[in-house]
Amino acid sequence: MAIAGDQRAVGSIPAARPAGTVLFxxxxxxxxxxxxxxxxxxxxVATAIERLRDRIAQSTSAHAGxxxxxxxxxxxxTDNDGGDVDGPLMLTSMAIVAVLLLLTYRxxxxxxxxxxxxxxxxxxxxxxxxxxAEAGLAVTDPSSAILIVLVFGAATDxxxxxxxxxxxxxxxxxxxHEALAEALRRTTPAITASAATVTAGMLCLLVADLAGLRGLGPVAATGVVIALIAMVTLLPAMLACTGRWPLWPRIPTPGNPRGATDHRTWRTVADLVTRRPxxxxxxxxxxxxxxxxxxxxLxxxxxxLDKVPPTSDSVAGHQVLARHFPQGVSAPLTVVLPVGTDEATLTAVQEAARTVPNVDKAGPGERLDGHSTLTVELAxxxxxxAAAGTIDDLRHRLDDVRPGILVGGTPAVQLDYRQTTSS
Known part of the structure; x- marks a missing residue:
């Protein structure tokens, strides 16, 4: 009774609704x-999951065992979402850069x-x-995180x-001002060459099959170019405005270089390389x-599950499912048939799916925008x-019955992603 009551109560949670019956x-x-x-x-989504958990917690506390x-x-x-990582990532990058600069220039x-x-x-x-992104390029959360690290690293370099x-x-x-102009004149070619190399490498991602990787190329390349422009315009302008005093306590002057021209360590390394290349x-x-x-x-x-903290509620629930239900019940596949598929073909596709090795169950699913669907659970x-091979077999078997059938669901998406990135 408590379980049935929980299922009925789901309807009162915004963005959530019960689907199907209680399975034992x-x-x-x-x-x-x-x-x-x-x-x-x-x-x-996170709000709905939180309210679901609150409702389940209330029910379980009222029923012993x-x-x-x-x-x-x-x-x-939801459990894997660490929130906005861009802010902490930027602060971490700034801290690392600050430490490096402090150690370098003291x-x-x-x-x-x-x-x-x-x-x-x-x-x-x-x-x-x-x-x-507004222009239509695929810009993902990892692209944003990589951009922060890449621009900070390139700009610092x-x-x-x-x-x-x-x-x-x-x-x-x-x-x-003369010192700055001469420094800029001598370093700009090397900085530009470095930026051009990285930019060209990033633009090679434009030929990637995955939209996220294709989008990362222009995003990263744009970031490197912006870092280049900032370091040959904004940084020199700031140095010109501040003068020599930010270099305190080791301010070099003519006749007192304060170590600015003495590079014994690197001179030793350079001599070694030239003598014994x-x-x-x-x-x-x-x-x-x-x-x-x-x-x-690797x-x-x-x-x-490998990306979620092992103590999270979703992992505990998955472990319960694995102990008491077939392996694929928590991550079923969705088979989408072309619009206009008749009942006879749907039945034939369902029977073909059931004959694929390692398929535990195949049954009708909800209609999606005029498409008939099947829900397939793996054993x-x-x-x-084993699931990767089963998904491939399922796709080939169903394509023989009715061309144009699509096999989706999170396991199939992850398989396609893995195969695409490794090809």
Whole structure:
């Protein structure tokens, strides 16, 4: 009775509605009912999941021995959502850059100048990414995060080149404007070449099959170009306005370079490379090859459970389903038939689906925009290798019955994503 009451109460939760009947496991130790989340806005999903969990918690607290969990795709996505990561990511990047600049120049003030310029470059780059998205480019959350790190890294790299040369020129010129002009003249070609190389590499992503990767190319390339422009215009302007004092306490002047022109460590490295180029190349290549050996043990997973904290409610619910129900019940496949498919063909497709190895169940689903559908549950873990082979077999078998049939659902989407990225 409590379970039936919970199912009826779902109807009062905005964006949620019960779907189907309550299903009991073969051992009668667990029950399952499905809830469809139909939000008007993406943020409504998390709200609906939270209210569902509150309702289940109220019910279980009133009935001794009864425990409830909310799991499934929407719940897993909610538990995996760490919120807005762009803000913390930007702060982390700024902290790393600040530490690097402090260690490099040992000035309590100088690090603020390139950090401010890099921060401005990031904000402009994010605005440009928004413009690209409005123009129809696929800009994803990972693209936004990568953009922040890439622009901060590139801007810092370019700033280090300019600042180092600027310190050297300050030891040779009394007028800081002359020193800055000479530093800019000598470093701009190297900075531009570096930016051009990275930009060209990023634009190679335009040939990627995945829309998210195709969109990342122009977004990242635009960010690098903005970092370049900021470091050869904004940063020099800020240095010209502030003068020599931000370099305190090691302010180089003609006759007192304060270490600006003394690079003993790097001179030693350069001498070693020029004297023994083959040995140096062999040692560095060997070190890189050893470091790359870790990739041989790289393991990637399409299972959403691997991306969710193991103590979350959705993982606990999934474990209950795995113990008491068929493997594929928590992540079914959706088979979409072409518009106009008759009942005889639908029945034939359903029977063909049931004959595919590792398919536990196949039955009619809801109509979607005029399309008949089937819901297919697997008898194996939905994101493992056995499921991948089953999905491929299912697609070939159903295509023989009726061309144009589509096999979707989260396991199929993850399989397509994995196959596309590895091809």
């Amino acid at each position: 496991s073969a051992d009668r130790a667990a029950a399952l009912f499905a809830v469809q989340i139909q939000p008007a806005h993406a943020d409504d 009864l425990r409830g969990n909310v799991t499934g795709e929407a719940a897993l996505d 000035s309590p003030i100088l690090w603020l100048v390139p950090l401010l310029a890099a921060g401005m470059a990031v904000m402009v780059a994010r605005g440009a990414a928004y413009g690209l 370019y700033a280090l080149l300019l600042l180092n040369r600027y310190r050297e020129e300050l030891a040779r010129h009394t007028d800081r 083959r040995l140096t190349a062999a040692l560095v290549t060997t070190a890189l090859a050893v470091a790359a050996l870790g990739l041989t043990g 393991h990637t997973s399409a299972d959403p 194996v873990p939905a994101y493992g290798q």
